Amino acid sequence: MRKKLILSLCMIVMASVALVGCKGEKGDKGDSGAQGIQGVQGVPGTPGEDGVTPTLEISNDGYWVINGTKTDCKAIGQDGEDGKNGANGTNGANGVxxxxxxxxxxxxxxxxxxxxxxxxxxxxxxxxxxxxxxxxHTYGDWTLYNIGADVSCTEKIYYSVCSQCNEMKWKKGAESHVWSATYTYDEYAHWYVCETCGGKTAREDHTLNDDKDCTVCQQHIGGVQYELSEDKTYAKVVGYDGLAWKATIEREYQGVPVTHVGEGAFMGNYTVSRVEFPDTITTIEDFAFFDSGLAYDPELPSSLTTIGEYAFAYCDGLGLNTSVKIPAAVTSIGVGAFDHCLHIELSIDENNRTYTTQNDGNILFSKDMTTLYWYNQELNIQEYAVPETVTKIASYAFAGNIYLHKVIIPASVTYIGANSFEGCKNLKSAVFGEVEGWRDSRKKDGAGSAIDPIIVSNVESAATLLRYSTYLKRTENEA
Ligand SMILES: [Zn+2]
Ligand SMILES: [Zn+2]
Ligand SMILES: [Zn+2]
Known part of the structure; x- marks a missing residue:
């Protein structure tokens, strides 16, 4: 609308300019109206208004007065035509x-x-x-995925499931173990155990005080027990309260050498199956290892001189693998030292000057073969002839052998020790090389009573005599 007004005014101006010539020329044609701008939304264009006609008057003194304003131009000639009305604006285009x-x-x-x-x-x-x-996600509890007793904390894997979409999420186990508050231990070391997975810390050796208590884990570990001799010049093993299957005897105790394994020190002990001896040990006393679990053949030290009575008796595991070596220095093997050792075989050091053996280490003699000390209970032969070098059969020498049916006692034998054939229940015959001059110690008449040679000459009664006599002695030239 405003534009149209402006256009109308323009025409007036044009008309005015045309009038400037003051020649009374014909008025110019009005220009056509500008095209309407395209409607944004297709609104129909409004019809343009009529153009405005300027007021033209002639003043009394003959000058043009346009719209009430007197000009310098004299109105001479005819009036020009009025300008035409402007054209209507074009309607806007329709919206799409x-x-x-x-x-x-x-x-x-x-x-x-x-x-x-x-x-x-x-x-x-x-x-x-x-x-x-x-x-x-609304995940549930963590569930252990790789179930197993041996799965370490650091290897454990857990999963959790979203209750809405079944999406699973995973995680590795705890970064660190949950160590027990107290140590776990064995005979050698202590360590911590993880309460979650059973994992273990590195083993640390015990730090033992004089009482064999560990100062770190506070446990009584125990071990070989010692005592000083009365004169405090040597020490003796008196027991073992350790946990280990292997007992190591120390060379020294409180500054003096450990020289003895005391009487019964390991008797009845089935924890220990191996003992290591230092080369300070000279004496293994009576019953030291009686009825014990000693299984590995002990390496008896070269310093050893004395093996007490029944020292190794009833050690069933002894001799399982090899023979038991008797060192060179041993000069005394007590009665029954190796009795009832199922597998025992003795091996005498070749430099030993006291002992020798026969029948693969199953019969022990003095080096000169004059004394028969020991005949293995486990030696499985039915007839045995005592060598003709033998003069003395030691006490209990054949005791307990149930295989022997017949024994031959040569004329060289003059002494048969107490209970030499005790328990030889299958011994039914004995052949004496010499039947005269035997005396039986059971007879309480001082030197023993003479035995009737008729009894000795009969193999059956002679066998009975051997089995039940205390000891027999033959004195020549003594009627
Ligand atoms: Zn989900
Ligand atoms: Zn753990
Ligand atoms: Zn400890």
Whole structure:
């Protein structure tokens, strides 16, 4: 509207300019109206208004008066024509119609996380499904995945499942073990155990005080027990309260050498199966290892001189692998030292000047073969002839052998020790090389009563005599 007014004013101005010539010329044509701007939304254009006609007057003294303003131009000649009305503005163009909306024809899942959408206009679109993370998972408790007693804390794997989408999440186990408050220990070392997985810290050797208590783990570890001799010049093993299967005897105790394994020190002990002796040991006293679990053949030290009575008796494991070596220095092996050792075989050091053996170490003699000390209970032969060098059969020498049926006692034998054939229940015959001059110590008449040679000459009664006599002695030239 405003523009049209302006246009109208323009025409007035044009008309005015044309009038400047003051020649009374014909008025110019009015210009056509400018085209209307295209309507944004297709609103019809409004009809343009009529152009405004300027007021032209002639003053009394003959000058043009335009719209009430007197000009310098004299109104001479004829009046010009009025300007034409401006053209109407053009209507705006119609708005474009909106497109039809699209429908969805089909939706398919491609199995790879995408939806394929086909629209009603046959266009297609592939849409990835929304990420599962878009909801807040509601995970349940952690559950151990790799169940097993030996799974270390650091190797444990746990999972938890979202109750909405079954999504699983995983984690490794605790970063660190949960160590027990107190030590676990054995005879040598202590360590901590993880309460969660049973894992262990590195083993640390015990730090033992004089009482064999560990100052770190506070446990009584025990071990070989010693005592000083009365004169404090040597020490003696008196016991063992350790846990280890192997006992090591120390060379020294409180500054003096350990020289004795005391009487019964390991008697009845089945914890220890191996003992290591230092080369300070000279004496293994009576019953030192009686009825014990000693199994590995002991390496008896070269310093050893004396093996007490029954020192190793009833050690069933002894001699299982090899023979028991009797060192060179041994000068005394007590009665029954190796009795009832199922597998024992003795091996005498070749430099030993006191002992020797026969029958693969199953019969022990003095080096000169004059004394028969020991005949293995386990020696399985039915008939045995005592060597003709032998003059003396030691007490209990054959005791307990149940295999022997017949024994031959040569004429060289003059002494048969107490209970030499005790318990030889299958000994049914004995052949004496000399039947005269035997006396039986059971007879309480001082030197013993003479035995009737008729008894001795009969193999059956002679066998009975051997089995039940205390000791027998033969004195020549003594009727
Ligand atoms: Zn979820
Ligand atoms: Zn652990
Ligand atoms: Zn300890």
């Amino acid at each position: 119609n909106g497109k039809d909306g699209r429908g969805i024809r089909s939706v398919e899942y491609d199995g790879m996380g995408n939806l394929k959408i086909v629209y009603t206009d046959n266009t297609e679109q592939t849409v990835p499904l929304p990420d599962k993370e878009e909801h807040v």
